[in-house]
Amino acid sequence: MAVGGRSKSDAAVVVRRIVDEFLSGRPLAHIAEGLNRDGITPSEVYRGRSSGDSWHVSSIRNKLRSKSLLGYVHHQGETIRDDAGAPAVYARPLISLDEWNRMQSMVDSNQSRRTGAKPTKGLLTGLLVCYFCEQPMYYQPSKARGKLYRYYQCASRKHTAISADDLESLMEQEFLEAFGELPVRERVLVPGE
Numbered sequence: 001m002a003v004g005g006r007s008k009s010d011a012a013v014v015v016r017r018i019v020d021e022f023l024s025g026r027p028l029a030h031i032a033e034g035l036n037r038d039g040i041t042p043s044e045v046y047r048g049r050s051s052g053d054s055w056h057v058s059s060i061r062n063k064l065r066s067k068s069l070l071g072y073v074h075h076q077g078e079t080i081r082d083d084a085g086a087p088a089v090y091a092r093p094l095i096s097l098d099e100w101n102r103m104q105s106m107v108d109s110n111q112s113r114r115t116g117a118k119p120t121k122g123l124l125t126g127l128l129v130c131y132f133c134e135q136p137m138y139y140q141p142s143k144a145r146g147k148l149y150r151y152y153q154c155a156s157r158k159h160t161a162i163s164a165d166d167l168e169s170l171m172e173q174e175f176l177e178a179f180g181e182l183p184v185r186e187r188v189l190v191p192g193e
Contacts, residue, residue: 011045028057064103069095092191123168130154
């Protein structure tokens with residue numbers, strides 16, 4: 001089936017090119033320049049939908065953020081899940097889950113460096129509950145004299161905050177003691193005939 005003058009497999013080759021160049025450390029602007037120079041338009045990769053006539057940093061970043069690379073079904077940016085809670089899959093993944101995770105980390109890192117933004121969520125956000133009042137605990141960064149202090153504090157704010165660094169380190173140690181020896185498993189999709 002042709003997509004904007006190219007076949008689906010050609011579109012997959014273009015996506016693979018973008019992923020490989022990004023993972024090798026090539027800047028998004030250089031990737032966009034190369035695609036534009038080679039006459040490849042975004043509409044050819046986005047299944048014929050109009051996405052502009054040329055690539056920009058934002059269109060490359062959006063493609064790298066798309067869960068369609070994993071073959072997942074998504075709607076309005078949210079992954080659709082099956083009855084078991086696993087992501088619903090509609091196509092063969094174009095990249096591995098490991099590549100996806102590495103890309104997300106690299107995109108986040110690039111964005112933080114560019115904007116100077118700090119992460120707004122703590123590693124344990126949404127998982128902690130205060131021992132005393134059973135209220136959810138939230139990540140609370142604060143800056144004093146140019147130094148960043150990271151804490152978790154309960155929603156009631158009635159109890160002492162806990163150092164995020166200490167708590168995250170303790171949780172990492174506990175997790176590794178409990179699960180560190182287990183083999184890593186990856187779900188692999190075997191396409192049907």
